[in-house]
Amino acid sequence: MFKAIVSADTLRTTIDSVSVLVDECKIHLEEDGLSIKAVDPANVGMVDLELAAEAFESYEADGGVIGVNLDRLDSIAGMANADQLVEMELDEETRKLHIQIDGLEYTLALIDPDSIRQEPDIPDLDLPANVVIEGADIDRAVTAADMVSDHIALGVDEGDELFYVDAEGDTDDVHLELTREDLIDLTAGPAHSLFSLDYLKDMNKAIPNDGEVSVELGEEFPVKLHFETAEGLGEVSYMLAPRIQSD
Amino acid sequence: MFKAIVSADTLRTTIDSVSVLVDECKIHLEEDGLSIKAVDPANVGMVDLELAAEAFESYEADGGVIGVNLDRLDSIAGMANADQLVEMELDEETRKLHIQIDGLEYTLALIDPDSIRQEPDIPDLDLPANVVIEGADIDRAVTAADMVSDHIALGVDEGDELFYVDAEGDTDDVHLELTREDLIDLTAGPAHSLFSLDYLKDMNKAIPNDGEVSVELGEEFPVKLHFETAEGLGEVSYMLAPRIQSD
Amino acid sequence: MFKAIVSADTLRTTIDSVSVLVDECKIHLEEDGLSIKAVDPANVGMVDLELAAEAFESYEADGGVIGVNLDRLDSIAGMANADQLVEMELDEETRKLHIQIDGLEYTLALIDPDSIRQEPDIPDLDLPANVVIEGADIDRAVTAADMVSDHIALGVDEGDELFYVDAEGDTDDVHLELTREDLIDLTAGPAHSLFSLDYLKDMNKAIPNDGEVSVELGEEFPVKLHFETAEGLGEVSYMLAPRIQSD
Numbered sequence: 001m002f003k004a005i006v007s008a009d010t011l012r013t014t015i016d017s018v019s020v021l022v023d024e025c026k027i028h029l030e031e032d033g034l035s036i037k038a039v040d041p042a043n044v045g046m047v048d049l050e051l052a053a054e055a056f057e058s059y060e061a062d063g064g065v066i067g068v069n070l071d072r073l074d075s076i077a078g079m080a081n082a083d084q085l086v087e088m089e090l091d092e093e094t095r096k097l098h099i100q101i102d103g104l105e106y107t108l109a110l111i112d113p114d115s116i117r118q119e120p121d122i123p124d125l126d127l128p129a130n131v132v133i134e135g136a137d138i139d140r141a142v143t144a145a146d147m148v149s150d151h152i153a154l155g156v157d158e159g160d161e162l163f164y165v166d167a168e169g170d171t172d173d174v175h176l177e178l179t180r181e182d183l184i185d186l187t188a189g190p191a192h193s194l195f196s197l198d199y200l201k202d203m204n205k206a207i208p209n210d211g212e213v214s215v216e217l218g219e220e221f222p223v224k225l226h227f228e229t230a231e232g233l234g235e236v237s238y239m240l241a242p243r244i245q246s247d
Numbered sequence: 248m249f250k251a252i253v254s255a256d257t258l259r260t261t262i263d264s265v266s267v268l269v270d271e272c273k274i275h276l277e278e279d280g281l282s283i284k285a286v287d288p289a290n291v292g293m294v295d296l297e298l299a300a301e302a303f304e305s306y307e308a309d310g311g312v313i314g315v316n317l318d319r320l321d322s323i324a325g326m327a328n329a330d331q332l333v334e335m336e337l338d339e340e341t342r343k344l345h346i347q348i349d350g351l352e353y354t355l356a357l358i359d360p361d362s363i364r365q366e367p368d369i370p371d372l373d374l375p376a377n378v379v380i381e382g383a384d385i386d387r388a389v390t391a392a393d394m395v396s397d398h399i400a401l402g403v404d405e406g407d408e409l410f411y412v413d414a415e416g417d418t419d420d421v422h423l424e425l426t427r428e429d430l431i432d433l434t435a436g437p438a439h440s441l442f443s444l445d446y447l448k449d450m451n452k453a454i455p456n457d458g459e460v461s462v463e464l465g466e467e468f469p470v471k472l473h474f475e476t477a478e479g480l481g482e483v484s485y486m487l488a489p490r491i492q493s494d
Numbered sequence: 495m496f497k498a499i500v501s502a503d504t505l506r507t508t509i510d511s512v513s514v515l516v517d518e519c520k521i522h523l524e525e526d527g528l529s530i531k532a533v534d535p536a537n538v539g540m541v542d543l544e545l546a547a548e549a550f551e552s553y554e555a556d557g558g559v560i561g562v563n564l565d566r567l568d569s570i571a572g573m574a575n576a577d578q579l580v581e582m583e584l585d586e587e588t589r590k591l592h593i594q595i596d597g598l599e600y601t602l603a604l605i606d607p608d609s610i611r612q613e614p615d616i617p618d619l620d621l622p623a624n625v626v627i628e629g630a631d632i633d634r635a636v637t638a639a640d641m642v643s644d645h646i647a648l649g650v651d652e653g654d655e656l657f658y659v660d661a662e663g664d665t666d667d668v669h670l671e672l673t674r675e676d677l678i679d680l681t682a683g684p685a686h687s688l689f690s691l692d693y694l695k696d697m698n699k700a701i702p703n704d705g706e707v708s709v710e711l712g713e714e715f716p717v718k719l720h721f722e723t724a725e726g727l728g729e730v731s732y733m734l735a736p737r738i739q740s741d
Contacts, residue, residue: 075394079394103424103429105421105424106394106395106419107419107420107421108419109419140573144598147570147600172566176597177597182597319641319666326637326638350670351668351670352671353638353642353668
């Protein structure tokens with residue numbers, strides 16, 4: 001059983017933060033909210049999302065799991081204005097999701113959850129460095145790095161107490177340093193890892209420019225990006241595996 | 248003889264409502280205004296447009312017919328701001344239309360009207376159901392239907408007194424019901440027909456979102472869409488032939 | 495030695511007025527400002543640009559020459575908001591340009607100036623007619639001419655004291671006349687020349703719509719377009735060779 005009403009804006013933000021990594025996913029409809037775990041086909045990027053029942057106008061669920069095509073759900077939510085409400089109700093028998101937006105009814109065929117790639121075990125890493133940064137600064141770093149290279153190094157300089165971003169291209173380089181003053185918070189520790197820019201660009205699309213992002217880092221370890229959505233009632237964590245340093 | 252001055256906005260609206268169906272058309276330059284009848288190459292969609300002399304800043308004509316390439320006329324009108332005036336004068340000898348926009352003179356070669364597809368006889372159907380609806384609701388229904396299918400059913404439920412739109416796709420369905428309260432007006436009658444969405448999408452482009460549209464319907468009959476332009480001084484009727492029901 | 499700070503807006507305007515003609519250029523870093531001369535590969539269009547030291551927030555140079563890829567410099571400047579400052583400093587040893595925008599550092603590899611096409615000798619023509627016109631009118635004329643033809647005639651009618659633009663297509667024609675009243679200034683003289691529209695369209699992209707442009711013309715002679723940038727602290731001259739009249 002699942003029956004919920006949510007603002008189109010909240011629904012879209014939720015879908016987008018998962019659809020940057022995968023086309024379809026399982027959604028766990030828990031009593032206290034919904035949760036999604038997914039990993040991309042190459043096993044490089046993972047997402048772990050939770051949206052509390054309080055983020056909805058109304059929410060009723062009893063622990064089922066549905067399989068959803070995210071593109072299609074995004075298009076449906078896209079027909080509503082940001083502040084319009086989207087009503088969803090699961091038909092258990094037909095395995096279809098009935099979606100209503102201001103009188104318009106969309107019947108979405110669900111996907112058999114067993115046919116969807118298995119959900120990842122997201123490792124509980126205890127990373128030595130933690131940076132809290134504005135989303136806009138991540139956007140700036142990723143956009144600049146993309147001009148010169150297809151990978152990007154993130155690191156922390158323990159001595160100078162700063163977070164840095166490095167991208168080295170064939171001819172040009174990009175470098176950004178953010179000191180404790182430029183950051184919202186900094187826990188210095190040994191950290192330097194190289195990542196694929198393609199994944200970070202995708203994750204960046206889902207990161208709100210005006211929100212804060214917690215970035216956990218280590219030496220040649222995955223990076224963990226964490227931010228809130230839906231005015232704090234939703235939480236998204238990305239984990240991105242490092243690339244092996246080429247030099 | 249033809250000499251007229253009209254706002255760029257009115258000219259563009261007029262052209263667009265015909266150019267969604269055909270690339271070129273005959274324009275009848277009557278004493279009391281201009282009129283256009285056209286049918287698409289597949290004989291599925293027809294348009295019947297009238298624009299009264301009063302919709303122009305000034306208008307003089309004596310009953311001639313010109314053949315016009317609508318794309319080109321649209322591009323010319325597109326160079327003006329919405330509230331700028333477009334002056335047109337026919338040179339009978341050279342069969343060219345002289346168009347002036349704030350000092351800029353464009354000489355448009357006309358097309359021999361005899362080389363343009365014959366104008367349709369638009370049948371005078373007496374359809375049993377009539378729905379008056381906001382343009383924005385047609386836009387919503389067509390956009391949603393397009394997500395699941397390439398055809399769309401329009402109908403009236405006489406018992407429940409409502410207008411409905413149905414689109415059935417291979418996996419997903421879209422359904423919209425508008426009751427007497429949601430509509431501007433409703434004359435119930437037996438009505439259900441299936442239409443090609445491609446045509447309706449094109450016609451929808453020309454329908455003003457904030458205007459009202461009269462929709463006449465029957466059982467497996469053409470649909471007639473009627474709306475006003477140019478603050479009531481222009482009238483556009485579309486007629487769209489039904490598709491044979493596949494099931 | 496070169497070290498300068500400039501608004502992103504001024505930097506972009508400067509780059510764009512050269513990049514419409516060439517992909518890379520030499521920049522002369524004089525004590526009193528920078529200057530660029532370039533000619534397109536076909537030797538048809540030339541640009542001569544000067545930007546005074548006063549157009550910069552701060553400026554220090556001693557007469558060097560650098561070779562720059564304009565596309566890349568434009569992308570870098572494009573990362574800043576219009577009113578953000580761009581800091582540039584030349585590393586003489588590595589021949590790289592260090593560019594800083596709000597903490598973000600971009601290292602741009604320069605091009606060996608000797609590998610860049612030679613700078614043109616811009617002829618000092620004494621053309622008989624001079625028209626001072628609003629940039630918006632050039633835009634209008636070029637846009638309209640482009641609808642019918644790939645070349646455009648510019649001329650002055652000495653008797654009627656007007657500047658005219660003519661474009662003759664296979665079927666349609668465009669004609670614009672601007673009298674002394676429509677112009678900012680007019681020095682009449684014998685002038686009529688035909689030009690490639692492609693070049694004029696590119697130059698038009700760099701001409702500010704709300705600025706004034708001086709147009710010098712002769713009979714079958716190049717046209718010289720001159721306008722100011724950076725609130726009068728920058729000057730751009732284009733010279734465009736005429737096409738041989740086809741009729």
